[in-house]
Amino acid sequence: MKVLLIKDVKSLGKAGEVKEVKDGYGKNFLIGKGFAKHATEEIIAQHKADEAKKAADEASEIETLKAMAVKLDKLEIIITKKLGQNGHLFGAITKDEVAHALKDQHGVEIDKKHIVDKVAIKTIGEHDLDLKLGHAIHATLHVDVQGE
Template identity: 80%
Template sequence: MKVLLIKDVKSLGKAGEVKEVKDGYGKNFLIGKGFAKHATAEVLEKHAADEAKKAEDLKNEIATLKATAQKLEKVEIIISKKVGDNGHLFGAITKDEVVKALEEQHNIIVDKKHITDKTAIKTIGEHDLDLKLGQGIHAKLHVDVQGE
């Protein structure tokens, strides 16, 4: 009996592979537990179509992320914050403030989790933030912090 694995099976193979197994093992265990489907022509065609759609979606997502990264490289956001007597900011510039300013000033929406810098911005001046957008695509965002 031929089966199409839906999930990884430790001693048999990875999801998406077609394997030849004994009838009892295939019907009772693999199909019965939801690890596989009977490998009919219809099931294999549907699986191939699903894989092609996933590949197309991934390609579109990567193109969108690259376009966003190119936009981010070209823009600069300006954030104004109160300054103390010593020249340092009251508090720090948070990721939420950066994301909000980016959306208000350039209409680009980015999740705050994509900002990977560990250190907070606590001084006036120009700063470059690294953004990890996903799928291995990175971008730099230029932030200009001005005192009030």
């Protein structure tokens, strides 16, 4: 009996592979537990169509992210924060503040989890933040911190 694996099965194969197994193992365990489907031509064709659609969606997402990275590399945001007596900021600039400022000033919405903050911004002046957009695409955002 041929089965199309839906999930990874230890000692048998990975999801998406077609394997030849004994009838009882295939029907009772693999198909019964939801690890596989009976590998008919329709099921295999549907699986290939789903994989092609998934690949096309991923390619489209990568193109969108590359365009966003180019746009973000050109942008600069200005954040104004209250200063203490010694000229330093009260607290640090948070990722949430950066994401809100980017949305308010340029209309670009990103998740604050995409901001890689290696060193917290605690001083006024210009800073560059690295943004991980996904699929190994990075962008650099220029942040100008000014004191009130």
